[in-house]
Amino acid sequence: MIDGDPQPRPDRCDEVLIALRRVMRAVDLHSRALVRSHGLTAPQALVLKEIAAAGELAVGTVAQRVSLSHATTTDIVNRLEKRDLVARTRSSNDRRRVMLRATPAAVESLRRAPPLLQESFSGRFAQLPEWEQSMLLAALQRIAALMDAERIDAAPLLAAGSVDGAEPAPEPEPEPVADNGADLVADEPPPA
Amino acid sequence: MIDGDPQPRPDRCDEVLIALRRVMRAVDLHSRALVRSHGLTAPQALVLKEIAAAGELAVGTVAQRVSLSHATTTDIVNRLEKRDLVARTRSSNDRRRVMLRATPAAVESLRRAPPLLQESFSGRFAQLPEWEQSMLLAALQRIAALMDAERIDAAPLLAAGSVDGAEPAPEPEPEPVADNGADLVADEPPPA
DNA sequence: TTGTAATGCTTCGTTCACGAAAGACAAGAT
DNA sequence: ATCTTGTCTTTCGTGAACGAAGCATTACAA
Numbered sequence: 137m138i139d140g141d142p143q144p145r146p147d148r149c150d151e152v153l154i155a156l157r158r159v160m161r162a163v164d165l166h167s168r169a170l171v172r173s174h175g176l177t178a179p180q181a182l183v184l185k186e187i188a189a190a191g192e193l194a195v196g197t198v199a200q201r202v203s204l205s206h207a208t209t210t211d212i213v214n215r216l217e218k219r220d221l222v223a224r225t226r227s228s229n230d231r232r233r234v235m236l237r238a239t240p241a242a243v244e245s246l247r248r249a250p251p252l253l254q255e256s257f258s259g260r261f262a263q264l265p266e267w268e269q270s271m272l273l274a275a276l277q278r279i280a281a282l283m284d285a286e287r288i289d290a291a292p293l294l295a296a297g298s299v300d301g302a303e304p305a306p307e308p309e310p311e312p313v314a315d316n317g318a319d320l321v322a323d324e325p326p327p328a
Numbered sequence: 329m330i331d332g333d334p335q336p337r338p339d340r341c342d343e344v345l346i347a348l349r350r351v352m353r354a355v356d357l358h359s360r361a362l363v364r365s366h367g368l369t370a371p372q373a374l375v376l377k378e379i380a381a382a383g384e385l386a387v388g389t390v391a392q393r394v395s396l397s398h399a400t401t402t403d404i405v406n407r408l409e410k411r412d413l414v415a416r417t418r419s420s421n422d423r424r425r426v427m428l429r430a431t432p433a434a435v436e437s438l439r440r441a442p443p444l445l446q447e448s449f450s451g452r453f454a455q456l457p458e459w460e461q462s463m464l465l466a467a468l469q470r471i472a473a474l475m476d477a478e479r480i481d482a483a484p485l486l487a488a489g490s491v492d493g494a495e496p497a498p499e500p501e502p503e504p505v506a507d508n509g510a511d512l513v514a515d516e517p518p519p520a
Numbered sequence: 521t522t523g524t525a526a527t528g529c530t531t532c533g534t535t536c537a538c539g540a541a542a543g544a545c546a547a548g549a550t
Numbered sequence: 551a552t553c554t555t556g557t558c559t560t561t562c563g564t565g566a567a568c569g570a571a572g573c574a575t576t577a578c579a580a
Contacts, residue, residue: 160355161395182342230575280351282453398559401559
């Protein structure tokens with residue numbers, strides 16, 4: 137800061153990273169504010185919301201929907217359960233699955249927690265013109281796709297970079313991609 | 329996902345959150361891949377890079393530059409120190425400050441660690457047409473501003489505001505915008 | 521039936537990230 | 551000189567977030 141900026145051209149890509157980090161940090165700070173105002177962090181609220189909306193959901197399904205790993209989802213569910221906001225039940229037809237449902241207390245909590253990302257951001261966001269909302273969302277999804285992409289065609293990693301990784305780097309899940317809103321603005325020509 | 333989308337209109341704002349979460353997740357996964365290929369996570373590399381570039385830097389300065397809290401920075405520096413990648417020295421003229429400098433081993437490590445975000449993303453990103461790079465970066469910075477705005481009101485360093493008359497949206501640091509003639513496309517009207 | 525996958529979830533160990541509070545130090549006030 | 555205040559860093563406690571490995575269960579093969 138202070139504009140001294142040792143590198144005159146910090147690679148654009150780094151700029152993206154930094155911007156991203158700022159956004160993440162902001163989200164995190166929101167989350168911490170959230171937990172003080174009504175006792176739920178953003179991920180908790182997000183997970184709870186999914187569960188409440190669906191009535192009953194398996195852990196894995198939740199994980200998929202909110203783009204988190206099973207492990208993390210389990211963590212979050214643990215905390216939610218400890219506060220009696222969700223109830224676990226093993227599914228009767230497939231006893232491996234653990235079904236989650238929101239307790240009445242949770243529904244109440246959710247009702248009092250309007251938008252996930254807080255008035256300030258969602259208010260600000262809502263005030264943007266429609267096209268800009270779409271644009272921002274699309275940009276985000278595009279970036280997500282760009283990043284996810286690498287673990288989709290993970291194979292050519294060896295050939296190009298060759299970071300002396302002996303591991304074949306097998307693709308873990310084909311799952312998290314898919315829907316990125318086909319209406320990405322990706323091939324709009326430059327307005328000029 | 330899977331497009332079934334239980335809620336017909338899940339509030340756009342939630343969509344933003346989810347997309348964000350996907351991006352964050354991707355970044356995190358990159359980081360974990362990075363640590364396997366050359367032993368540094370993304371935050372570690374980012375911090376190290378700043379230090380190496382500046383020669384000698386105080387902890388707080390690093391924290392500011394990478395947009396992390398002091399506590400987090402200390403954490404990361406601890407890990408770097410444990411691996412002999414940075415050396416701590418108390419500043420001689422102000423003994424509260426702890427100066428950091430990168431060891432030769434770190435410089436070496438950094439040299440072998442090409443771009444922070446990995447060939448795949450930065451390669452893909454670099455291949456995008458100029459206008460799109462700018463657009464994505466601008467979108468990200470816009471979102472960051474939208475989110476930061478609410479907790480910046482304490483430190484109005486720069487009152488620019490303007491884009492569409494909401495809050496002044498003061499930037500915490502003057503640095504991340506502008507720079508090399510990045511033509512932010514923020515107020516293009518909808519093409520239709 | 522008895523193995524051998526495959527699936528779904530949890531546990532474990534690690535890193536990251538924060539705020540709050542404590543510790544170390546500097547600079548001005550009494 | 552001592553006290554107070556303010557600044558810089560670290561420690562502490564908490565909550566993410568992940569991969570890997572483990573457990574329980576189902577599904578399929580022999």
